[in-house]
Amino acid sequence: MTRVLHVITGLEHGGAERQLALLLRHLPLDCEVATLTHAGPVGEEIRRGGVPVHEIGMRGNRDLAALPRLVRVIGDGGYDVVHTHLYRACVYGRVAARLAGTPLIIATEHSLGDGHIEGRRTTRAVQALYRATERLGSMTVAVSPTVAARLRAWGVRRDRITVVPNGIEPAAFAFAPARRTATRLRLGIPSDAHVVGAVGRLVPTKRFGLLVEAVARMPGARLLIVGDGPERARLHRLARERRVADRVVLAGATGDVAPALAAMDVFAAPSTQETFGLGVLEALAAGLPVVRTACPALDPLPREDAPDAVRLPAAAGPDAWSAELGRRTGRVPVPPAVHRYAIAEQAAKLARLYTGGEPRAGRARPARESIPT
Incomplete structure (x- = not known):
């Protein structure tokens, strides 16, 4: 069975966190979760549902020591897919997955607004870092056409974006x-x-x-x-x-x-x-x-x-x-x-992306290829 690791910044109460917990109950795949910070209440809910949650222990946005720890978790797990959620997890997670040689790297963009992302201003530096790490992945999932349009305005190629809406039960x-x-x-x-x-x-x-x-x-x-x-x-x-x-x-x-x-x-x-x-x-x-x-x-x-x-x-x-x-x-x-927007249908769309049942927005680069700087 396809093994998937979801990487997320944290698991306190929040829209993306709740959406991940809901998806995990409906994805017909072998899933685990890695949280850069600590598990929090949503993480405990996920664990009670039988899904393992790995805590990376990141202490701040620039805690680079978290990167090798995340690489080890990914490498030891032998995952077929790494799926990242939220800005910090997308940045670190895509780099770590690439270093670990993961075949398919997907990121969901939940919170890209007009001039801000997850409450932080979208400065040129924020956009540049996002674009640089986005290229390390296979595709970016937008939760709505509105988010897809904002990603294109940031310079993400149209053929690397696919829309899978949030789901509801x-x-x-x-x-x-x-x-x-x-x-x-x-x-x-x-x-x-x-x-x-x-x-x-x-x-x-x-x-x-x-x-x-x-x-x-x-x-x-x-x-x-x-x-x-x-x-x-x-x-x-x-x-x-x-x-x-x-x-x-x-x-x-x-x-x-x-x-x-x-x-x-x-x-x-x-x-x-x-x-x-x-x-x-x-x-x-x-x-x-x-x-x-x-x-x-x-x-x-x-x-x-x-x-x-x-x-x-x-x-x-x-x-x-x-x-x-x-x-x-x-x-x-x-x-x-x-x-x-029934969650079962949205989870099925993601499962098809993971397993190749739908055309992908982009293609994963071979793991041996060097990471661009």
């Missing part, structure tokens, strides 16, 4: 009234409150401050944000300034957002810098109406595939958001868009 988010009641009780949210919800890392590009401003214009409404990050203190401060601190709940990060989605009445996604929009799909799978700005997963689809996902322009302010969020509430049917 719709049944995991099915609405359950008991879960709604329990979650609201745990978070101190009244059972009859109108709850605006959001999920994501607390960073400026998510524009969660706009939601605080919008909810401040909605008497009695609550705002529930699931996620953590550097913007947490600023959001707390803004909620106090707008006198809605008692109506804003920052619930922190979690590996299971389904209970929080059950507690919401409408889902908000004001980010203008999305690479896929997995949170929107999860909300739709939970039967929530959605108000959003950028969502590459939905943008190319016909309106009838997600009729309850209303789009507001990037320039829309708090008044427009409060008006739209206030008029949308209650459960809606799960739309066809959700089932377009």
